[in-house]
Amino acid sequence: MMVLRTAVVGAGVISGQHLTGLRKCPNTTPVGVCDIDEDRARSMAHDHNTTAYTDLDELLETESLDWLHICTPVQTHESIGLSALKAGVSVLIEKPITVTADELTTLRDTAETNDAIVSPVHNHMFDPATRRARALLDRGIVGDIRGVDVTYTGASYAHEPNRGAWTFELPGGEFEEGIPHPLYLALALGGYPADTSAIDIRTALTRAYEQEFSYDSVQLQYQTDHGVLCSVRVQPGGTPVHRIDIHGSAGSLVIDLVSQTVVPLTADYTSSTINRARNNLERVGRRLQGTILAVRDVLDNRINDSWETEIQLNSHFYQIDAEAAALLGDRPQPVPIEQAHWVLSLMEEIRSVAEDSTVRLEPTPSPDTSV
Numbered sequence: 001m002m003v004l005r006t007a008v009v010g011a012g013v014i015s016g017q018h019l020t021g022l023r024k025c026p027n028t029t030p031v032g033v034c035d036i037d038e039d040r041a042r043s044m045a046h047d048h049n050t051t052a053y054t055d056l057d058e059l060l061e062t063e064s065l066d067w068l069h070i071c072t073p074v075q076t077h078e079s080i081g082l083s084a085l086k087a088g089v090s091v092l093i094e095k096p097i098t099v100t101a102d103e104l105t106t107l108r109d110t111a112e113t114n115d116a117i118v119s120p121v122h123n124h125m126f127d128p129a130t131r132r133a134r135a136l137l138d139r140g141i142v143g144d145i146r147g148v149d150v151t152y153t154g155a156s157y158a159h160e161p162n163r164g165a166w167t168f169e170l171p172g173g174e175f176e177e178g179i180p181h182p183l184y185l186a187l188a189l190g191g192y193p194a195d196t197s198a199i200d201i202r203t204a205l206t207r208a209y210e211q212e213f214s215y216d217s218v219q220l221q222y223q224t225d226h227g228v229l230c231s232v233r234v235q236p237g238g239t240p241v242h243r244i245d246i247h248g249s250a251g252s253l254v255i256d257l258v259s260q261t262v263v264p265l266t267a268d269y270t271s272s273t274i275n276r277a278r279n280n281l282e283r284v285g286r287r288l289q290g291t292i293l294a295v296r297d298v299l300d301n302r303i304n305d306s307w308e309t310e311i312q313l314n315s316h317f318y319q320i321d322a323e324a325a326a327l328l329g330d331r332p333q334p335v336p337i338e339q340a341h342w343v344l345s346l347m348e349e350i351r352s353v354a355e356d357s358t359v360r361l362e363p364t365p366s367p368d369t370s371v
């Protein structure tokens with residue numbers, strides 16, 4: 001059986017997740033990690049029993065790669081991706097896959113020319129709850145889908161350096177770096193906009209920053225070709241609520257990505273007080289059932305730490321496994337490149353609206369404590 005020779009560019013925290021998955025996946029073997037910081041590259045390579053590089057060209061020339069994972073600041077994704085793709089090496093790129101849709105078009109065209117694949121990391125598509133929900137939707141539990149609402153609160157504020165100071169170069173700073181998650185979930189579950197004229201966006205700044213950020217909060221809605229109304233609300237701070245409500249002709253589905261539970265709502269309980277109480281009991285029961293499933297999966301993983309068990313819990317590992325199988329010709333690509341294009345198109349629309357309409361708040365001056 002062919003095993004894909006893989007490497008990772010970037011030696012940050014998320015790179016360790018990729019290298020761990022690549023070591024455990026039976027279809028892949030990591031042969032290198034590359035970072036311009038030699039100490040970081042050596043440390044990561046030591047932790048994962050692979051070779052450290054500080055020069056991408058040397059990595060590509062030396063290791064005869066089949067697959068490269070790009071885990072660097074988004075501003076570098078296009079140039080690194082082009083180097084790999086021109087060498088015939090397929091790439092998996094952390095989100096956002098590029099800064100602009102035009103950059104992604106360049107990568108896609110280069111991939112096609114060189115018989116390679118370019119794909120984004122959209123890992124929450126493969127969360128246990130998302131996969132269970134998709135299975136229920138495929139069975140028609142809600143009937144025809146009519147609406148998808150994604151709520152994503154507790155996001156990072158624009159100035160928080162969670163992933164590095166490079167995010168401060170984005171119009172929405174650190175907040176913007178996290179926006180792809182709710183966007184691709186809406187696109188995957190509800191469908192793509194009929195066209196850009198079907199998109200309505202509102203942005204805001206919730207606080208004043210010393211840096212020139214243009215937004216840190218967004219509300220977006222669009223209609224698909226099939227008449228599905230989709231909405232996405234992303235807000236910083238507060239308690240994280242990552243929830244997807246899917247409404248259909250025969251019922252609704254509530255997906256809680258924090259608790260990893262899925263609650264189908266398929267009965268009308270509005271006719272009486274007793275029925276409303278039954279509704280509450282059913283919701284509690286469904287959440288309890290989902291919690292039991294999640295706990296069972298964790299316990300199974302502790303007892304049986306096989307790759308098949310691990311990918312059921314870890315969405316990054318699940319996507320790595322699915323992408324590797326696709327490269328080997330066993331499955332279709334798990335994330336359509338069109339989905340990544342729409343994520344970037346929506347982000348560009350958000351930036352445009354924010355630049356034109358967001359009211360800038362003035363930072364509050366520090367109090368004068370001089371005597």
